[in-house]
Amino acid sequence: MTYGERMAANPDTIGALQRLGLNQYESKAYYALSIFGDHTAGRLSERADLPRPRVYDVLERLQDKGFVLIQKGRPVKYSAIPLSEAVQTLKKLKQSELAGELTRIDELSGTLHNKLRATAAANAPTADAVWTLHGREAIYSKIGAMISHAKTHVTIVSTPEGALSKWNAHSKELSKAKTRGVEIKFVTPLSNDAAGELTKIASLHTKEMPTRMVLSDDQALVFLSDNKSKPEDEIGVWLKSPHIVETFKQAIGK
Structure with missing residues (x-):
């Protein structure tokens, strides 16, 4: 089975990675690194069917999300972090994002409360309504x-x-x-x-x-x-x- 056939044989896996929060290119890159092993960016772009101009951006985002390791050298190589570890990192990132979003909501609600309080009496629910x-x-x-x-x-x-x-x-x-x-x-x-x-x-x-x-x-x-x-x-x-x-x-x- 060729590299392309192996990639195409598991669409459900690619779909599951997308449901975790990776986009299509990120999912294909991580899947390819997981089943084929360490790769340079150029080789990965061929085997995962990724546009060459996009592959570095894709790998950088995967590194930021905790799914990929970078081995410095000539050439630079990329390796997939085990999924169990990557998911733990992803959960922490999501929790941090959620905490930030909740803080933003609290700040906005406080600001809105102060702005609306001045007119609240005029718009208060009618008694017995x-x-x-x-x-x-x-x-x-x-x-x-x-x-x-x-x-x-x-x-x-x-x-x-x-x-x-x-x-x-x-x-x-x-x-x-x-x-x-x-x-x-x-x-x-x-x-x-x-x-x-x-x-x-x-x-x-x-x-x-x-x-x-x-x-x-x-x-x-x-x-x-x-x-x-x-x-x-x-x-x-x-x-x-x-x-x-x-x-x-x-x-x-x-």
């Missing part, structure tokens, strides 16, 4: 904000599984709220043993309610979807109404 949230990510983000801004109380009404899910997602916010003096209450048919760490922060009321909801000061978030819904199919409504919150609290009872 009902706002719909779609998907668990959006709903949980709103719950996190409700907890973070709570001054007096937070009440979470849910199924046992839902209560633990909300605790796992918001334990940090709930702990901080508790430190601020906020009263934290979970209403769910969950035993103290099953509740675990939750009981150190919140009072547990073992009661089953027909509706899942979160109450925080004068805000209420009520789940409209069934508790068996997929995360992406979850639907909730949020409103700011002291009257509605008080009505829900009375329905829940002590």
